Amino acid sequence: MRIVLVGPxxxxxxxxxxxxxxNLSIPHISTGDLFRANISQGTELGKKAKSYMDAGDLVPDEVTIGMAKERMSQPDAANGFLLDGFPRNVSQAEALDGMLKSEGMQLDAVLDLEVPEDEVVKRxxxxxxxxNDSSHVFHVDYSAPKAEGVCDACGGELYQRPDDSEETVRTRLDVYHTQTEPIIDYYRAQGLVATIPALGQVNEVTERAMAALSHKGKAA
Incomplete structure (x- = not known):
């Protein structure tokens, strides 16, 4: 299956x-991973992306699209893929449609993970x-450390990253609503969108998504 995953x-x-x-035996293609791989490998697209990022500018669509196209052409993606973070706007969605059409392919489903905005901010x-170790992650409500501000694993100081502050999160949500949310309507017009309530245990959300994909597969 060829799937796009969207959500705030x-x-x-x-x-x-x-x-x-x-579960589907397809590669997970994440925009973040694409950028890191291209930059660390020093590819032409990676160099271009880094020059924009170093200047504090957004990476242009054509660079992101080029990275995605190159990754989707690799052998492990021949039987499908799951895109996470791409497309990020309608022009990227149109470019993706064009890429797939030129190969005689099309998307099977767009999974829209739905979470109330206040829950996003809380999370x-x-x-x-x-x-000491950024892999040690806690949450003040869902997985609080035994002692406030102290890592259970190593005793290091726990802190809130600047981009996790409520103000920054609400700004990121505004960007999502303005730039990315319109692709849901774009794909809905093609009959591809399945909205998945993303509250609850991880496995419950996965089961909902797999059930929606099963339905999409039958519909296709």
């Missing part, structure tokens, strides 16, 4: 993408990261 920051896209890709703004 904090909806659990990365977690769900990993589970779904494993992200409540995160606390260990200064």
């Amino acid at each position: 920051p904090g909806a659990g896209k990365g977690t769900q993408a990993a589970y779904l890709a494993k 992200i703004a409540g995160r606390r990261i260990c200064r």
Whole structure:
């Protein structure tokens, strides 16, 4: 299957993408991973992306599209893929449609992870990261450390990343509503969108997504 995963920051896209890709035996293609791989490998697209990022500018659509196109042409993506973070706007969605059409392919489904805005803010703004090891992550409500501000694993100081502050999260949500949300209507017009309530346990959300994909597969 060829799937696009969309949803606001904090909806659990990365977690769900990993589970779904494993269940479906297709590669999880994340924009963040694409950027990191191209920059670390020093590709032409990576160099271009880095020059914009270093200047604090948004990476132009054509650079992101080029990276995605190159990744989707690799052998492991021949039987499908799950895109996470791409397309990010309608022009990227149109470019993706064009790319697939030129190969005689099309998307099978667009999964829209739905989370109330206040829950998104609570999820992200409540995160606390260990200064000694960023893989040690806690949450003031959902997985609080035994001692406030202290990492259970190593005793390091827990802190809130600047981009996890409530103000920054609400700004990121505004950007999502303005730039990315319109692709849901774009794909809905093609009959591709399945809205997945993303509250609850991770496995429950995965089961809802797999059920929706099963329905899409039958419909196709």
